Amino acid sequence: MKFGQAAVKLLEHYGVDTVFGIPGVHTIELYRGLDETGISSIPARHEQGSGFMADGYARVSGKPGVCLLISGPGVLNALTPMAQAWHDSVPMLVLASTTETALLGRNRGPLHDIPDQAGLVGKLTSPSVTVTDPEQYAQVLAEIWQGFRTGRPRPAHIAIPIDILAKEVGTIAPVLLPAPAPGWTPAQIREAAGLLRTASRPVILAGGGALLAADQLIRLAERFDAPVVATTNAKGIIPEGHPLSASNTLPFTGTQAELREADVVVAIGTEFSETETIYTGSPVRIGGRIIRIDVDPAQLDAPFTATVGLVGRAETVVAALLDATADLPPAAHDGAARAAAMRSAIQWTEASRAHMPWLDALAAATPQDTITVLDSTQLAYTAQQYVPHSTPGTWIASYGLGTLGAAIPMAVGARIAAPDKHVLAIAGDGGSLFTLTELASAVDRRSQLTVVLWDNAGYGEIRDSFDRAHATRVDTEVTAVDHVRIAEGFGARSSRVEDPEAFGRALKESYEHDGVSVIVATAPDMPAGVRR
Structure with missing residues (x-):
C-alpha cells in the first residue's frame, strides 16, 4: 500500500473515527482507501472550517480532532483554528502534505510550496514535524498521542512530502511508549491535604482543565464546604442548582472579594487568563494560600505562585486529594451562603x-x-x-x-x-x-x-x-x-x-x-x- 494510506490506517489504532478536510491533488494518497477503514471523512467548504470542526468535535467527544489538509494554502487557511486550539488546550492533529523531498526548502516555486511549512506551523503546534519514513511517522504519532493523553493537549502537525506519500510501504505498526511517571509526589498530596484540613474559608476555582474531574471536584467541594467558581471553559462543571455553585461569576465584585478573603484557594486547570474577567476588566487577586493543580508545570507560578503545586491531570490529582482526606467528616464553612453571596453580587451593564x-x-x-x-x-x-x-x-x-x-x-x-x-x-x-x-x-x-x-x-x-x-x-x-x-x-x-x-x-x-x-x-x- 502507499505510505499515505498506511499513515491514515494507523490512526485507527488511536481510536480516530472522523477526519475533517477538503481533498486535493496533494492529499489523494491520504484519502486513498479511506472508504475501506472505519474512519468517516467530513468535507468543509474552507480549511478554516475544517479546523474549527475538528476543534468542536474534540471538545465534545473528548477525542483528538483530526484534519487532512493540502500543503501550502490548505495548511495556512487552518492556522487560526490551530491557534485557537493552542490557546484553549484542545487536542488536534493536522496531517498534511508538503513539497516533494527534492524541492523542500529550495524556493523553486512548486505548487503549494511555502518556505519551511513545519517551521511556520510550529509556532502554533507542538510538535510540528516533517516525516520522511514510516518508522519516524509511527514514533511521532505515538509521542503526539501520549501528549494528548498525559500532557497539556496542544494541536500537532505532521507534514509528509508528496513523493513520500506515494511510496509503497508495508503496514505501519504502532509504537508503544512507556507511561510517564506522575508529576506529583505523595508528600505534595499530603501537604495540599494539610492546607485543606486547616482551612476555614476555602474556595475552588475550576478551569477548562478540570472538566474531566467534575465528579471528583464536586465531592471535594462537598467535603470541605467550598464554593466552586467556574471559568469560561468550565461552565457547567457543577450544576447551577447545587448549593456550592458560584457559577461563572469570576469578573464580578462578590466573587473577587471572596477570592481575596479565602484562606485557601484550590485552582484547578486554569491559567487565570485576563479573558476570564473581560466583562468587568477587574483583575483577580488572591489573598490566601493557593493549591495549583495543572497538567502544565509552567502554570503553577503564573500569575500567582502556588503554595503547593501539583502537576498532573485534574481527575487523577483530585482523586488523590480525596483519598488523602477520606477520614474527614464533611466540613462546615458557610459554603452555600458564600456561594449565594457571589451569585447575587453581579453588576450587569x-x-x-x-x-x-x-x-x-x-x-x-x-x-x-x-x-x-x-x-x-x-x-x-x-x-x-x-x-x-x-x-x-x-x-x-x-x-x-x-x-x-x-x-x-x-x-x-x-x-x-x-x-x-x-x-x-x-x-x-x-x-x-x-x-x-x-x-x-x-x-x-x-x-x-x-x-x-x-x-x-x-x-x-x-x-x-x-x-x-x-x-x-x-x-x-x-x-x-x-x-x-x-x-x-x-x-x-x-x-x-x-x-x-x-x-x-x-x-x-x-x-x-x-x-x-x-x-x-x-x-x-x-x-x-x-x-x-
Whole structure:
C-alpha cells in the first residue's frame, strides 16, 4: 500500500473515527482507501472550517480532532483554528502534505510550496514535524498521542512530502511508549491535604482543565464546604442548582472579594487568563494560600505562585486529594451562603440587561443537555455570564483567542461528535460571515442544528468600543442585507424574529426540526435606517 494510506490506517489504532478536510491533488494518497477503514471523512467548504470542526468535535467527544489538509494554502487557511486550539488546550492533529523531498526548502516555486511549512506551523503546534519514513511517522504519532493523553493537549502537525506519500510501504505498526511517571509526589498530596484540613474559608476555582474531574471536584467541594467558581471553559462543571455553585461569576465584585478573603484557594486547570474577567476588566487577586493543580508545570507560578503545586491531570490529582482526606467528616464553612453571596453580587451593564429577555426565552426553550457554541457577539457575551448551564463540556466559548466566525463550524463538529444531542450556535451577523459557507456543510449532514444570528447590522461590540473610546466609528456598519435568504440559499430553514416571544417560539420549533434552522434575531439596538 502507499505510505499515505498506511499513515491514515494507523490512526485507527488511536481510536480516530472522523477526519475533517477538503481533498486535493496533494492529499489523494491520504484519502486513498479511506472508504475501506472505519474512519468517516467530513468535507468543509474552507480549511478554516475544517479546523474549527475538528476543534468542536474534540471538545465534545473528548477525542483528538483530526484534519487532512493540502500543503501550502490548505495548511495556512487552518492556522487560526490551530491557534485557537493552542490557546484553549484542545487536542488536534493536522496531517498534511508538503513539497516533494527534492524541492523542500529550495524556493523553486512548486505548487503549494511555502518556505519551511513545519517551521511556520510550529509556532502554533507542538510538535510540528516533517516525516520522511514510516518508522519516524509511527514514533511521532505515538509521542503526539501520549501528549494528548498525559500532557497539556496542544494541536500537532505532521507534514509528509508528496513523493513520500506515494511510496509503497508495508503496514505501519504502532509504537508503544512507556507511561510517564506522575508529576506529583505523595508528600505534595499530603501537604495540599494539610492546607485543606486547616482551612476555614476555602474556595475552588475550576478551569477548562478540570472538566474531566467534575465528579471528583464536586465531592471535594462537598467535603470541605467550598464554593466552586467556574471559568469560561468550565461552565457547567457543577450544576447551577447545587448549593456550592458560584457559577461563572469570576469578573464580578462578590466573587473577587471572596477570592481575596479565602484562606485557601484550590485552582484547578486554569491559567487565570485576563479573558476570564473581560466583562468587568477587574483583575483577580488572591489573598490566601493557593493549591495549583495543572497538567502544565509552567502554570503553577503564573500569575500567582502556588503554595503547593501539583502537576498532573485534574481527575487523577483530585482523586488523590480525596483519598488523602477520606477520614474527614464533611466540613462546615458557610459554603452555600458564600456561594449565594457571589451569585447575587453581579453588576450587569445596561447592554446586558437589554439582552436578558431574549436569553430568558432562550433558556426556557432550549433542552437542558443542549450543546451550546458561542461566537464573539454581544448576545453571547451576556449569555456566557447569565444563562444557567449544568452539563460539563457542553458549553463552548472559545474566547481565549477571541476570533470571529468559529461557532458555526465548531457546532458542526460538535453535532458529529454527539449525534443524539441538540446543538445551538450563537453568532453575530458580522462575525458569521467569516465562515457562513459552512452552513452548506451543516445542511449536508441532514441533522438538527440551530444557528442564532444576532443582527445588529455589523460589528456591534467594535462599534460600542469606538464610542467608549470617544473615537469616530470606522467600518463598523457592515451588512449582508438579508441573512434569511442567504441561509435559505444554503438549504437551511430560516426566519427573522423581532422580539423575545417570537424568538422563543422559533427556538422550540428549531429543536424539533431534523435539519438546519437559522434564526435571525433583530437586536434591539439595531442602528436606525438599516434596511432589513
